[in-house]
Amino acid sequence: MQTLPPVSVVIPMRNEAAHIAYCIDSVLAQDYPPDGLEVIVVDGDSNDNSAEVLRAYGERLRVLRNPSRIVPTAMNIGITAARGEIIARVDAHTVIAPDYIRIGVETLQRTGADNVGGPMHAAGGGQWGTAIALAMGSRFGIGAYFHFGTAERDVGTVYMGMYPRHVFERIGLFDEELVRNQDDELNYRLRKAGGRVFFTPHMRSRYQNRQSVSALARQFFQYGLWKIRVLQKHPRQMSVRQFVPPLFVLTVVTTALVAPWSAAAARLFVAVIAAYAVALAAAAAAVAGRHGWHHMGRLVAAFSTMHFSWGSGFLAGALRFAHRWLSEEPPPPQLRRAAIAGRELAGAASAE
Numbered sequence: 001m002q003t004l005p006p007v008s009v010v011i012p013m014r015n016e017a018a019h020i021a022y023c024i025d026s027v028l029a030q031d032y033p034p035d036g037l038e039v040i041v042v043d044g045d046s047n048d049n050s051a052e053v054l055r056a057y058g059e060r061l062r063v064l065r066n067p068s069r070i071v072p073t074a075m076n077i078g079i080t081a082a083r084g085e086i087i088a089r090v091d092a093h094t095v096i097a098p099d100y101i102r103i104g105v106e107t108l109q110r111t112g113a114d115n116v117g118g119p120m121h122a123a124g125g126g127q128w129g130t131a132i133a134l135a136m137g138s139r140f141g142i143g144a145y146f147h148f149g150t151a152e153r154d155v156g157t158v159y160m161g162m163y164p165r166h167v168f169e170r171i172g173l174f175d176e177e178l179v180r181n182q183d184d185e186l187n188y189r190l191r192k193a194g195g196r197v198f199f200t201p202h203m204r205s206r207y208q209n210r211q212s213v214s215a216l217a218r219q220f221f222q223y224g225l226w227k228i229r230v231l232q233k234h235p236r237q238m239s240v241r242q243f244v245p246p247l248f249v250l251t252v253v254t255t256a257l258v259a260p261w262s263a264a265a266a267r268l269f270v271a272v273i274a275a276y277a278v279a280l281a282a283a284a285a286a287v288a289g290r291h292g293w294h295h296m297g298r299l300v301a302a303f304s305t306m307h308f309s310w311g312s313g314f315l316a317g318a319l320r321f322a323h324r325w326l327s328e329e330p331p332p333p334q335l336r337r338a339a340i341a342g343r344e345l346a347g348a349a350s351a352e
Contacts, residue, residue: 005085006036007101007162010078012071013092014044019208021053026095028060032102038062040078044069072174072182079168088162089183090205095123097204104162107200114167114195115187117158118203120146129211131298134291136209140283141306143241146199155199156239157187159207167195175233180226188230188237213301217309224313228321245311246318248276280304 009027013020020041027039039061041054054063064081066074079087086105090096100118107116122133135141139148146159161183171189174182187197210216224246231238255269284299 004033004036004102004105006038006083007032007086007088007105008038008040008078008082008084009088009090009101010075010082011039011041011090011092012044012066012074012078013041013046013050014066014069015046015048015050016092017046017048017050017053020050020092022095023090023092024054024057024061026098027090027101028057029098030096030101031098032105036084037101038082038084040064040082042066042074042078044074068176070176070179072176072178075182076173076176079165079173082165085165086162087165087168089160091160091207093208094160095206095208100203100205101162103200103202107198107203108162108164111198112196113154113198114190115158115161115163115197116200116203117146117161117197118199118205119149119201120159121204121206122209123206124209125211127295128213128298128302129209131295132211132213132216132302133209134287134295135299135302135306138283138287138303140279141303143239149199150201152198152200155197156191157184158197158199160205161187161197171195178226178229180222181230184227184237185230185233188234192234213305216302217305220306220309221313221316224310224315225317225320227314228317229324232321232324245307246314247311248272249308249311250315 011020011023011027016023024039024041027037030037040063041061042064043050043054044066051063054061062081064077066077068074075089086108088101088104104116104118107113120136122136124130124133137147141147144157145153145155146157149155167190171186171193175185176182178185191197210219227238227242251272252269255265255272259266259269280300280303284296284303287299288294288296
């Protein structure tokens, strides 16, 4: 086994007083050599008592300010300031297993990949939170492999991710325009440049998912909305399955509006809704059969919320960013200067 390189864990957060201590404690409890692990929390000007929670850790972590308050900017601030050879993103709502960092580094060394990550296991919590977690772990809910995959393989994207620092020097940092889906866009750029994104089920973590249908709806609406900007920047990044929810929502809305004046539209509306209801019931029953039939109704609500919200967000994004379809997109953010600045900062810190 190769020597374990220094790792910088970057945690973007804002107003996470209820969760951030669990996250940081799991990072500090890693079985990785303590002198090889740096913890950086990038705070988006929290206005709860997150700052007090962070101060309790003293010098065990570095706290940086993110006035933009969004994740891609937080990641770029953290990467620029990081001293490690490996950058590990850990989200504030996530608790990682004690061997998470070590297994990630060993997987990078073993596979030669440019980004590695593990499955996204939702933690649930309460009746609605548990149902939402079960829905997010189903292929019917979300198609990304890291939500349901169990075997090691090359993939399009992973949850959170661990990158050798040279990846950012080669392809640039996160696109700061993308409030959501910034990791998908970065991983697409990475693969387009010849890099590999690798999934391993051995990098274990638990993510605290949304606890209500309304919060789930807002989350997936934003995912769909910002997917449009990724599509506009990288048209080949989209897969066929990602067009299904917006086409479904568009079909349902259009036929419902036209149905009073068109028998054909009315028949199509009924056919589409009936087909979806059958698929929805079958998927919910498959999950409920494994985890308890008392989840059935909530699973139906969670699945339909995810599909309709994502599809509606995508259509809303197509309208909101309509003026960008015909405009020439600037090149991807090649923020090489930021990466070099991080190197210089690391060198200066070592010399002190």
